Amino acid sequence: MTKPTTAAFPRPLTTVDVVILTIRAGALQVLLVQRPQQSGEPFPGQWALPGGFVDIERDQDLQGCALRKLAEKTGVNSPYLEQVGSWGSATRDPRGWSTTHVYVALLADDTLDLQKGGNAAGLRRAPVQGDGVGMALAFDHAMLLSAALGRVRGKTEYTSLPAHLLPAAFTLGELQHVYEIVLGRPLEKKAFRTRMLAADLLEDLGAQKETGRRPASLYRLREQAGLVYFTRSFEQR
Amino acid sequence: MTKPTTAAFPRPLTTVDVVILTIRAGALQVLLVQRPQQSGEPFPGQWALPGGFVDIERDQDLQGCALRKLAEKTGVNSPYLEQVGSWGSATRDPRGWSTTHVYVALLADDTLDLQKGGNAAGLRRAPVQGDGVGMALAFDHAMLLSAALGRVRGKTEYTSLPAHLLPAAFTLGELQHVYEIVLGRPLEKKAFRTRMLAADLLEDLGAQKETGRRPASLYRLREQAGLVYFTRSFEQR
DNA sequence: GGAATAGTGTCTCTAAGACAATATATG
DNA sequence: CATATATTGTCTTAGAGACACTATTCC
Structure with a gap:
C-alpha cells in the first residue's frame, strides 16, 4: 500500500457559518439570511445562518473568514467572536461532502448596521425560542444554531x-x-x-x-x- | 457580480487530528506518530499527532473519521472522544490552505494496543510537560496539543x-x-x-x-x- | 404620599478547605 | 506494635439563595 498523497484525496467543501446574536425587544435574536432563489442553489429562498465558502484567496484563516462574513452582513468589525465547533459529513450539503466551521458572535444590537454590507433585503433577525427560531432553516443550520445556543447558555452559567x-x-x-x-x-x-x-x-x-x-x-x-x-x-x- | 458557485472556490485540504491521552507511569501521556521519511512529504521523520486527510469515500462524518484514525493506531473503538475545535489557514501546511478538525480522546492506558493497527514502529507515547511534550512537533501540532490540554484541564476543574x-x-x-x-x-x-x-x-x-x-x-x-x-x-x- | 426601580442588610444553606482522628490492612 | 493507606469527623469559610428593608426618582 502506497502512502496517500495530497492529490489522492478528493477535498470536501469548506464553509464557515456565523451565529450572530443580539438582544432586541427583550429577546435573544439571531441574524438570518435568505438563500438565493436560483434553482441551481440548494434550499432556494430558505432562511439560513450567514456564511459560505472559505475563500482561500482572501481569507488568511478561519477566524478571518468568520470576521469577513460578519462584517459583510453587519458592518461590525470587532465583536465577541468564539468558535463553537465544526461539523462535516457526506450528507449535510446536497452538493457533496462538506464541512462547516461554526462561530458565534455576540453584539450590542445598536452596533448592528444591516445596510452596511450592501443588500439588507434578505436579512432579518429572528427571536430565539427554546433551542432554535421556531422555523425551518436551510442545511443543518437548525442543529448548528442549537449547538451555538447551548454553548452560549452553558457559558452564561459561569462566565461574563x-x-x-x-x-x-x-x-x-x-x-x-x-x-x-x-x-x-x-x-x-x-x-x-x-x-x-x-x-x-x-x-x-x-x-x-x-x-x-x-x-x-x-x-x-x-x-x-x-x-x-x-x-x-x-x-x- | 455573479453568485459564487461550488466550482468557483478552490477547496482547502481537510484533515482530522486526534490527541490521544492516557495516564502512564504517573504522568499524562500523548500518543505521537512519526511522519514518513519520503522527501516529498512535509516534516519528514518528525513526530506529529495521529491524523490525516478525511477520506470522503470511507468517512461518513468528521467524528467517524476521528474514530477511524483512533482505531487504526490504538485498536480502541469506544473511547471518550470530544471535539476540541478546528484550525485552518493558508500557512499551517506547506501543501496549501488547509483545515484540521481536532479531537481529544481519553483512554485507559491498558486498553491501548499499539500493535493492533499494523506498524507499531513510528508510534510512541510522550509525557506531557506543561503545555506540550517538550519537543518540536510537525505542522502546528504543538499548538493543537496545547489547545487540547487546555480543554482537558479546564473541564477537569468542574467535570468528571x-x-x-x-x-x-x-x-x-x-x-x-x-x-x-x-x-x-x-x-x-x-x-x-x-x-x-x-x-x-x-x-x-x-x-x-x-x-x-x-x-x-x-x-x-x-x-x-x-x-x-x-x-x-x-x-x- | 404612591409607584417603580436601585441598592443594601442579614440570615440560612451548601459545599469546599483544613486537618485531626479513626479504621484496616501488612509485616 | 509500627507503618501505610483508606475513610470519616468536624470546624471554618466563601459565596449563593431568600427575602425584607431602605433609597431615590417621578407623578
Missing part, C-alpha cells in the same frame, strides 16, 4: 459572556436582565450584584442612567476584560 | 472528565491521583471524596482493591454516565 450583548455603558439591572433572557430564568438580584461587583470585571463610570425612576449607576467592561470565569455556577432550579 | 483515563474499576484514591496529575496540583482528599460520592456518578462494586495496606473500595462509572458537571470549580491556588 452575556456582557458582550450590551452596549458600551450599561447598568447592573440591564446586565442581569440579559443574563435572565439568555438563561430563560430569573436570578437572585443580591447574589448577582455581589458576584459581578466582586469579579473585577466592571468599571464604574460615575455616571447615572436617567430612567424616570431612581437612576442607576452606569458601568462598562474593563479594558483588558476578556471572559471572566466564576468559580461557581448559578444554581440550577 | 478524568475518570475516562482510568480502567473500568478504580478506587477513589486512584481517581483523585488522576485529577492531580491532570491539574498539576494536589486536591483536598475530603472535599474530593465528598464531591465524587455525591455526584451520582460512581457505582460501588462492593469489591476491594488489595494493595498490601488497607484495601480500598472499587468503583466504576455508572452505565449512562457521560460527563457529570459540578456546580463549583476546585479552588484555584
